[in-house]
Each structure stands twice: as structure tokens, then as C-alpha cells.
Amino acid sequence: MSDIISGSDPSVIESKSNFDSGRISDVKAWLASQFDAAGKDVPDFEYTPRTIAHLHNLSTLSQAKTQAAGIVATDFRQKAAEYRCQAARVREILENVGLAQEGLPSNVVASAQCLANVANLLNTRDTELSSFLVAMGDMSLRKTGVEEKRAKVQKESKILLDYTRKAIARLTYLKRTLAQLEDDVAPCEAQMENWKTNLAIMVSKERQYLQQYSNYKALLNRVGYTPEISHGVLVEMAEHRKDLEKKTKPILDTLRSYQDLPPDKALAALAIEDKKRQYAAAEKHLEDVLHSALATSE
Known part of the structure; x- marks a missing residue:
């Protein structure tokens, strides 16, 4: 092993050590930033190649997700600023035409709020009638799909319930059969013991009869008996x-x-x-x- 190491390229060894030290420094910096954000100190542990590789992967993934979350948050903040500007402009227009929210009757404000809630519920981009009709059609289609899925699920549930009832009935029958078989074990064992005893007696008698048959056959041969x-x-x-x-x-x-x-x-x-x-x-x-x-x- 030492020969292999000594025979290897020094530039490769130097680049590898620089790479490992760079990974360790990146991991230490990432751990320090994370634990500082939580108000805690970085715990002591052994920096092995396996832990460094695992922590480096975690830091890379965390940084990528943090960067993505920052981009999304920046976009949301920009959209919120645009919405606030647009809201201010709409409020200014309404005040100029005398339709400010403070000057409207309470029932009009309640109707407008209800209309806004419905628009948010239907996920429409505006309060135009066509948008509401499209949203209602989409909701109707989704309702139809949900009803079809519900009917399918109810049918499957009914089939499963039927299977479950049959399985419970079979399980009850099997339990009753098992109990009956357990009750029949003792008589059957006694009968088996009796059969074993009778079988032993029959085997003994068989040997005795075979011996007698051999004796009688020898006697008949001795006296000259022929068929x-x-x-x-x-x-x-x-x-x-x-x-x-x-x-x-x-x-x-x-x-x-x-x-x-x-x-x-x-x-x-x-x-x-x-x-x-x-x-x-x-x-x-x-x-x-x-x-x-x-x-x-x-």
C-alpha cells in the first residue's frame, strides 16, 4: 500500500488534499451559520470522510433550497408591492369618483366583500361575469368528477364490505371448526392409542401365525404331503x-x-x-x- 501511495502522482495527492480541506471548511462554515441562526454552538464530532461527504451533500442541498426560497420570497415581495401599488391606485380612483369604502353603505361593503370571497373561492383573476361563468363551469366539472370518484369509491367500498362480511363469516366458521377439532383431539388420541395397541397385537399374531404356517409346512413336507x-x-x-x-x-x-x-x-x-x-x-x-x-x- 505504501508503494502505491509513494508511486502515485504528487499533484493528484495535493489536489485531493486541497479538495478535502475545501469541503471541510465549507461544512464548518455551513454548520456555524446554521447553529448561529438557532442560537446554539456547533457540537464536537469527528470529521471522517463519510461524515464530511454526507454533511457536504446536506449543505449543498440546503444552500440550493435556501437560494430557491430566497428567489420565491423576492418574487412574492415584488408581487405584494405591485398589488399594494395597484390597490392604492384603485383606492384613489374610487375616492375620486366618490366610491370610497368609508363612504359606501354597509350592505354594499358586505356585498362587495362577499363578491371578493366568492372570487377568491373560485380562483378568478377578476370579477367579470365571464370569469365567474368559467369558474363555475370548472367547478361543476370538478364536482362531476368528484361525484364519479365518490360513486366508484362507494361501489368499491360496498364490494370490500361484502368481502369483509364473507371473510368474517368464514373466519367464524373456521374458528368453530377449530374448536370442534380441538374438542375431538382427546377422543381421537385415545382411539389412536387403542389402534396402536391392536396393531401391535395383530403384528404379534401375524408373526405367530407365520411361524405356525412354516412349522406346518415343514411337517407336511416331512410326512410327504403333496397337493x-x-x-x-x-x-x-x-x-x-x-x-x-x-x-x-x-x-x-x-x-x-x-x-x-x-x-x-x-x-x-x-x-x-x-x-x-x-x-x-x-x-x-x-x-x-x-x-x-x-x-x-x-
């Missing part, structure tokens, strides 16, 4: 078994009756062989029926 062995097949096989039991029961009764006969080894052997053949035929018939039932189910 072909359905309930209908088992019922059909049971019915065939009952039929075979009915058919084999007389044979078993006959065999049991042979137990009461006197022992004859040859006849007993023949009878046993005969019953064995009949029993083997019955078993073969049962197997055939079972195989046919299984084939039918497939």
Missing part, C-alpha cells in the same frame, strides 16, 4: 375303505367261526390258504381303487 392329496381324495378313499370293510367283515366273521371248529390241520390249512387268497385279492382291489382315485385327481 394331490386333497380333502376330496381322502374322503373318497375313506368311503372305499368303508366299502372294503363291509366286504371283508363277512370273511373275518367266517374266519372267527373257524376258530370254534375242532382242530383239523389239513382242513385248517386249506381254509387259511383260501382266506389268505381272498384277503390278498381284497388288498389288491383296495390298492387298485386307491391308484385309480389318485390318477383321477391328477
Whole structure:
């Protein structure tokens, strides 16, 4: 940074310092004039570049406005002097023709004053009838414009009032709904807790049923269960078994009756062989029926 400063142009640095000192002197002079006009002393503060720039802008703006106000005031004073001269000339003319204000009746003075007030109200340059007519027309136009704006504003106010009423009704409904919902919070929370408890129980039961299903499936696989062995097949096989039991029961009764006969080894052997053949035929018939039932189910 020092290299930059040392390498800069000395003339630029000198002009900048002169410019800053000139600004500070201008600001001090302006502050002194302002506080002297108010009858107070200038307070002490630090003159930084930021404050100097801000105060310099304020002083420039204030001086410009003061100059403009002085010009306007000079113009007003000049106009007032011209009006006073014109008033004196008009008063002199009126006195010469015998129409001075002191010599006029009170009602004439009151009428003239009323006429002047109306002229001032209508902002007319003179008291000619044409000026009054133009002013009245302008006032009528402004009255019409004001009435139109008033009607528009009343219409908008009516619309806004309608919107406001609807908004108040909706707000009341929302407040009532909110109060009802707040009243329903406690029962709903209790019901939610009940549902959570039931859900936990159902989850536990689901895990239990899934475990039982897995156990039953493993058991069925272990005993060799296949989907072909359905309930209908088992019922059909049971019915065939009952039929075979009915058919084999007389044979078993006959065999049991042979137990009461006197022992004859040859006849007993023949009878046993005969019953064995009949029993083997019955078993073969049962197997055939079972195989046919299984084939039918497939």
C-alpha cells in the first residue's frame, strides 16, 4: 500500500488534499451559520470522510433550497408591492369618483366583500361575469368528477364490505371448526392409542401365525404331503375303505367261526390258504381303487 501511495502522482495527492480541506471548511462554515441562526454552538464530532461527504451533500442541498426560497420570497415581495401599488391606485380612483369604502353603505361593503370571497373561492383573476361563468363551469366539472370518484369509491367500498362480511363469516366458521377439532383431539388420541395397541397385537399374531404356517409346512413336507392329496381324495378313499370293510367283515366273521371248529390241520390249512387268497385279492382291489382315485385327481 505504501508503494502505491509513494508511486502515485504528487499533484493528484495535493489536489485531493486541497479538495478535502475545501469541503471541510465549507461544512464548518455551513454548520456555524446554521447553529448561529438557532442560537446554539456547533457540537464536537469527528470529521471522517463519510461524515464530511454526507454533511457536504446536506449543505449543498440546503444552500440550493435556501437560494430557491430566497428567489420565491423576492418574487412574492415584488408581487405584494405591485398589488399594494395597484390597490392604492384603485383606492384613489374610487375616492375620486366618490366610491370610497368609508363612504359606501354597509350592505354594499358586505356585498362587495362577499363578491371578493366568492372570487377568491373560485380562483378568478377578476370579477367579470365571464370569469365567474368559467369558474363555475370548472367547478361543476370538478364536482362531476368528484361525484364519479365518490360513486366508484362507494361501489368499491360496498364490494370490500361484502368481502369483509364473507371473510368474517368464514373466519367464524373456521374458528368453530377449530374448536370442534380441538374438542375431538382427546377422543381421537385415545382411539389412536387403542389402534396402536391392536396393531401391535395383530403384528404379534401375524408373526405367530407365520411361524405356525412354516412349522406346518415343514411337517407336511416331512410326512410327504403333496397337493394331490386333497380333502376330496381322502374322503373318497375313506368311503372305499368303508366299502372294503363291509366286504371283508363277512370273511373275518367266517374266519372267527373257524376258530370254534375242532382242530383239523389239513382242513385248517386249506381254509387259511383260501382266506389268505381272498384277503390278498381284497388288498389288491383296495390298492387298485386307491391308484385309480389318485390318477383321477391328477
